[in-house]
């Protein structure tokens with residue numbers, strides 16, 4: 001049995017035919033679920049008896065374990081549970097006129113980044129494209145603002161589950177009408193995945209998590225660096241920027257006294273040369289997690305780091321973490337049974 005948002009338009013059509021219903025019902029179903037982004041039981045142009053049958057034929061992939069709110073209720077985090085028991089998290093961030101959803105691409109993560117709650121917990125399984133699309137639509141159902149942006153920055157390394165993530169991007173673009181530029185695929189440096197993304201037809205935004213300006217430190221924070229060293233990651237990112245004509249962004253979690261020193265800013269700026277459209281670094285204070293002793297850098301240190309990057313010709317933005325009160329910030333997502 002396919003789940004509700006794993007079913008694409010042709011499957012919805014054949015289901016409607018199997019149920020002995022007229023073909024236009026499939027169009028109503030598709031338009032309601034994807035174009036209008038409404039929950040199944042709110043599709044009032046479809047008879048209630050048929051809605052009940054469709055609910056049985058197209059079950060949701062996830063049930064809600066918990067939902068928490070923070071930041072004056074503008075940030076929401078769901079802990080979902082799949083039928084096989086896998087738990088994943090999704091975060092909705094609402095702004096005045098739009099909303100962003102941060103989705104998980106895997107239950108757990110095998111990358112083992114030392115400062116990350118998900119990495120500390122280990123890998124469970126990949127998510128399917130339908131499970132990724134379901135996260136976006138169910139967050140949309142809770143948001144008065146239209147979801148305009150989706151970031152693959154929740155649990156998991158998206159480019160370790162590349163085909164499902166690209167399939168989900170295609171569906172978010174084609175079925176929900178999201179702009180490719182508003183889909184951000186992040187990676188800690190899976191070079192083959194970046195190369196695959198370079199061949200992908202949609203010009204999605206690539207975000208590379210760096211966290212260190214040199215291999216020695218990066219290997220300590222991001223073990224994948226042993227397989228794909230910084231130079232190889234940056235070469236793949238440069239090729240992406242060149243092919244797509246898009247600026248690549250870099251994420252950098254600032255850890256007090258570990259990666260936030262002035263000479264490290266200079267070294268980072270020195271490495272981020274030769275990017276079409278320039279390079280842009282997002283500086284984020286580290287999120288505290290129980291399994292890592294490092295502390296977040298203070299605001300002044302981060303501002304000074306940003307100034308040195310700019311002096312070196314690299315754009316830098318200091319980001320505030322949303323959702324830290326509910327462990328919904330980057331690197332803090334980790335399924336836990338309450």
Ligand code: SF4
Pocket residue numbers: 109110111112113116117118119120154155156157188331
């Ligand atoms: S930072 Fe990302 S890639 Fe690294 S362990 Fe956490 S979820 Fe996985």
